[in-house]
Amino acid sequence: MAIHQQDNAVSPPQNVIIVGGSLSGLMHGIMLHRLGSNVRILERSPTDELASHMAGVCLGTDVQKFLARFDCVREIPLGIASTQMQSIDKHGKPHPFFTVNRLNTSWDALYYRLRANFDMRASGYVPSPPALVPQADESMEAAKERAIYDVGKQVVSIEQLETGQLMVRYKDQTNGGKDGQAVADLVLGADGSKSIVRTTFARPGQAERKCAGYVAWRGTVPEERLSEATRKVFSENTSYLLLKNGDAEGGHIIVYNIPGKDGSTQPGQRLVSLCWYTNVTDSSLDRIMTDADGKRRRTHVPPGKIAFAVWEKQKAYARTAFAPPFLEVVEKITSPFVLLITDYYCPRASFAGGKVLLVGDSATLLRPHLAFSTNQAAYHALLTEKLATGQLTAAEWEYQVTKAAYLHWTRSLWFGQYLQRPLYVSIWSAVLFWAAAALARVRVWAGWLPRQAR
Known part of the structure; x- marks a missing residue:
């Protein structure tokens, strides 16, 4: 494996703390470690055996660029190609509406792929991770010491010191909640929608999380449990069923294949992933989000916790x-879960003179209809590399991050409203997006906005 060296005169930050150890945190951790930084990821979960998200992930253009550069186990298949978008009529007959080159994987497969590349974490997905990529004249042991994935660390505060460095304070849940602290030259907030980093540095109300008025029911079924006819309909396709009628039952469904056990992409060993969006009223939301134990959940009822009567009503x-292929998948889901769809846009992503950055969902939470959240994380990681090597200033980095985020956020609102609401409701979100897109094109033409930010 070739050793990465930097010719740029600007040195990357020496000590980096990343708050949050999911996909965005790992992408940034891998990139900064390759640059030579000491990277410590603080993950609040008490174990690095993170609960399965049982969810599909689209490997967009920037994710593929990131993996092409940083993935050391590319010989292991990761994604399943989807070659066309199609609708399915009430008789189960598919109707293709356009060709698409889409690569789908699962959250689990990508997470453990990134862990193998960050700190050599072995798993069923990557049983024998390769050695880390050292710097010139660096021992392998020293390279390993620069990549720390630290679980059970609940960050509680971040403050800038007189030296210009950042003090990160946390509760160590692996040690009875004992107080801990660490000093960093750069802190990345990759801790998602509930980001303590964003809460600490952004103004109150600057990125207010709002409910979109609908939920997503999700689940997977092993291909082997489905009939041959249903497997054939969904194979190599991304399939939609539109139920839009403007009431609480309106919405749409999307179905596609993702890797199965230990990341298998072999036909017959894959999973069929279903995501079913339904509009909700306040009263129905209370019913849906009250789990099998009677606990009212805020945004997520995990697998195995949906109340029996709630899921039976959906079925x-x-x-x-439902058309027969969709109905068969719904009937055979054994561990459904439900997510409340929310979103926000934060107009700031850089604080403390560029020493605190918001990345991934911490910066902007997109509605899922674009399948762009993971791509956003990779886009941020590639931009942060330019910041760390002096190719961008902190202001330029923030400009590109926030302008791109605003465009994708407004587009996700438009798509969500179009798919879930009557046309007269969705038209206003369409106007908002196209106005933002037109302004971005003018800025690109004038040389004010880089093309990659569109």
Whole structure:
């Protein structure tokens, strides 16, 4: 494996703390470690055996660019190609509406792929991770000591010291909640929608998380449990069923293949992933988000916790409205879960003179209809590399991050409203997006906005 060396006169930050150890945190950790930084990821979960998200992930253009440069186990298949978008009529007959080159994987497969590249974490997905990439004249042991994935660390505060460095304070849940602290030259907030980093540095109300008025029911079924006819319909396709009628039952469904056990992409060993969006009223939301133990969840009812009567009501509706292939998948999901769809946009992503950055969902939470959240994380990681090597200033980095985020956020609102609401409702979100897109094109033409920010 070739050793990465930097010719740029600007040295990357020596000590980096990344708050949050999911996909965005790991991408940034891998990149900064390759540059030579000491990287410590503080993950609040008490174990690095993170609970399966049982969810599909689209490997967009920037994710593929990132993996092409930084993935040391490219010989292991990661994604499943989807070659066309299609709708399916009530008789189960597919109707392709355009060709698309889409690469789908699962959150689990990508997470453990990134862990193998960051700190050599072995898993069923990557049983024998390769050695880390050292700097010139660096021992392998020294390279390993620069990549720390630290679990059970609940960050509680971040403050800038007189030296210009950052003090990160946390509760160590692996040690009875004992107070801990660490000093960093750069802190990245990769801790998602509940980001303590964003809460600490952004103004109150600057990125207010709002409910979109609908939820996503999700689940997977092993291909082997489905009929041959249903498997054929969904194979190599991304399939939609539109149920848009403006009431609480309106919405749409999307189904596609993702890797199965230990990341298998072999036909017959894959999973079929379903995501079903339904509009909700306040009263129905309370019912849906109250789990099997009677606990009212805020944004997520995990697998195995949806109340029996709640899921049975969803299946009863599916039997009256779904095409046979979709209905078969719904009937055979054994561990459904549900997410409340929320979103926000933060107009700031750089603080403390560029020494504190918001990345991934911490910066902007997109509605999922664009399948762009993971790509946003990779886009941020590639931009942060330019910042760390002196190719961008902190102001230029923030400009590109926030302008791109605003465009994708407004587009995700438009798509969500179009798919879930009547046309007269969605038209206003379409106007907002196209106005933002037109302004961005003018800025690109004038040389004010880089092309990659569009």
